[in-house]
Every structure is written in structure tokens, then in C-alpha cells.
Amino acid sequence: EVQLVESGGGLVQPGGSLRLSCGASGFTFSNFDMHWVRQRTGKGLEWVAIMDTAGDTYYAGSVKGRFTISREDVKNSLYLQMDSLRAEDTAVYHCVKTVCSGGSCYLFDSWGQGTLVIVSS
Amino acid sequence: DIQMTQSPSSLSASVGDRVTITCRASQSISIYLNWYQHHPGKAPRLLIYAASTLQSGAPSRFSGTGSGTDFSLTISSLQSEDFATYYCQQSHSTPLTFGGGTKVEIK
Numbered sequence: 204e205v206q207l208v209e210s211g212g213g214l215v216q217p218g219g220s221l222r223l224s225c226g227a228s229g230f231t232f233s234n235f236d237m238h239w240v241r242q243r244t245g246k247g248l249e250w251v252a253i254m255d256t257a258g259d260t261y262y263a264g265s266v267k268g269r270f271t272i273s274r275e276d277v278k279n280s281l282y283l284q285m286d287s288l289r290a291e292d293t294a295v296y297h298c299v300k301t302v303c304s305g306g307s308c309y310l311f312d313s314w315g316q317g318t319l320v321i322v323s324s
Numbered sequence: 325d326i327q328m329t330q331s332p333s334s335l336s337a338s339v340g341d342r343v344t345i346t347c348r349a350s351q352s353i354s355i356y357l358n359w360y361q362h363h364p365g366k367a368p369r370l371l372i373y374a375a376s377t378l379q380s381g382a383p384s385r386f387s388g389t390g391s392g393t394d395f396s397l398t399i400s401s402l403q404s405e406d407f408a409t410y411y412c413q414q415s416h417s418t419p420l421t422f423g424g425g426t427k428v429e430i431k
Contacts (some may be wrong), residue, residue, distance in 0.1 A: 228361075246413055247425040248360075248368065253418065261418040264325060297367075307374040309415035310358055314367035 205229040205313040207298045210276055212318030219288050225281040225298030230313075233276035236301050239283045240311070241294035251296070252283065253309075266292075288322045295319050326350055326414050330423035343399045345426045346374040346410035352392045356416035359388055360408045362425075367392045372397060373415075402428070 211223040214304045223239070228307040239251040252260035252262045260272050271284040281298050327350035335338055337343050347357065355375040370379045372388035385400040399406055407430055410431040412423040 232355075245367075247409075248362075248413075249423045250422065252418040253420070260416055263371050263419045271378075305374055305377060307415060309354060310370055311360070311368065311413070314372055316367070 205294055205300065207299050207300065207313060209296065209315045209318040212296065212302065212320045214321045214323065215257035215288055216324050217289060219322070220284070220286045221288065221320060223283040223296055223298075225315060226299075227279045227281065227300070230300070232274075232279040236309070237272075237274060237281045238271075238301060238311070239272060239281075240297045240299050240314075241292075242297070242317070243291075243294040246294075249294070253301075254281070256311045276308070286319070288320075290322050293320060293322045325419050325420055326353060326416065327419050328412055328414055328423040329390075330426050331413055332428060333424060334427040336429045338431045339400050339402055339404055341402045343395045343406075343428060345410055345412075347390075347395045347423050348349055348398070349393045349395075349414055349416075353414045353416035355386075355391050356414055357390065357395045357424075359386075360411045362411060363366075364370045367387075368411065371410075372425065378382055381395060 206228045219247045237257040238253045254260050254272045254313045269287045297317045298315040299311050300313040329348045341410045357375045359372040362368040376388045407428045409425045
């Protein structure tokens with residue numbers, strides 16, 4: 204069974220930093236692209252970042268230059284370093300695995316329960 | 325960035341109703357459009373990918389159509405477990421983007 208468990212969320216002041224972690228099990232982590240997706244309270248889903256199996260990274264415009272995604276395949280772990288945090292970054296952050304099927308990729312098929320980040324003074 | 329616009333943002337319906345949700349992309353995304361169902365407190369569930377392919381395990385009352393910029397998700401006969409929020413997502417290119425969601429509520 205695929206399991207994704209996030210940690211590292213909490214309360215941080217504007218301008219501060221936080222590092223989220225995601226531990227994965229139940230699948231061969233190194234074979235899959237991994238993402239962070241967030242959801243602000245009462246709002247919809249917002250894709251944040253991807254690190255693919257080749258180590259390439261892409262970011263949403265709203266976090267580019269402030270957030271850094273990384274992974275350690277030997278530890279089956281995904282990370283999100285969040286710097287220069289803003290109030291609008293307050294959200295639940297989910298670690299998500301994607302798959303390809305029938306030539307279509309970036310299908311979000313397994314989600315962690317999420318970790319809450321609150322940016323407030 | 326590709327913007328995804330869903331409509332309506334919410335709707336009220338009864339069990340047994342036929343429900344259609346639409347999603348429009350700001351530029352052509354071919355068939356790289358996926359649909360998710362999200363119940364509060366649970367992980368989103370992939371229902372449809374590549375615009376019209378039913379994900380394994382998803383009920384056959386869900387169907388998707390469209391290509392280019394205009395897409396739709398139809399629930400042929402709404403069941404009680406279908407009351408949830410539905411999101412479209414484009415997988416054509418990064419940054420990946422979701423629609424704003426459609427909340428399906430009980431009438």
C-alpha cells in the first residue's frame with residue numbers, strides 16, 4: 204500500500220523559513236515524479252512544485268525563487284524548503300505521487316494527508 | 325501559464341440527477357485534462373484522465389469529453405457518495421494547474 208506522510212508544518216512569522224518532509228513507502232520511490240500541492244483553507248487545490256525522476260524541478264510562479272523542492276531516493280523522502288514565507292502561503296501542503304497512463308502523465312494518484320503551514324505574526 | 329476555469333462553482337442536485345461540470349483552458353491542451361473528486365478530509369481521487377478515460381476503479385456513471393480548450397465531466401445518475409468537490413487539472417505542461425473546483429451539494 205502506498206503511504207505518503209508529511210511532517211514539518213507549523214507556525215512561522217512572515218519572512219521566515221520552514222522545511223517540509225515527506226516519507227514514502229509501498230512503492231519504488233525513485234521511479235516516480237513527486238510533487239507538492241497545497242490547499243488554502245476554503246480554497247481549491249494549487250500545484251506548488253515537482254521534482255521528476257531525472258532530478259529536474261519546476262515551480263508555480265507564486266513560489267518560484269522562494270521554495271526549493273528536493274528528494275533523497277535512498278531515504279524515500281521528498282522535501283520542500285520554504286523561504287521568505289508570506290501570509291498567502293498559509294495552507295495544508297500535500298506530498299503527491301504522479302503516474303503516467305496511456306501516454307498521459309502528471310496524473311495525481313496518491314496523496315499524503317498533508318501538513319499545515321501557518322504564516323502569521 | 326495555462327488557466328483553468330470551471331463552471332459552475334457550485335450546484336445543488338438530487339440523487340438520480342444527471343450533472344455536468346465544464347472546464348475551459350486558456351489555451352489548447354489537446355486531451356491532457358484530468359478530473360478529480362475530493363471529499364473533505366480525504367485525499368482527492370482521480371476519476372478521469374486524458375479527457376475521457378475512466379480511471380480503474382472509478383464508477384462508470386462518470387464520463388468525460390472534450391479536447392482543445394473545452395471539456396466536461398458528467399455524472400449520469402448522481403449517488404449519495406458523489407456529493408463532493410470536483411476539480412479539473414491540465415497535465416499538458418508545467419506549471420500544472422487546477423480549476424477552481426465545483427462543489428456538488430444535496431438539493
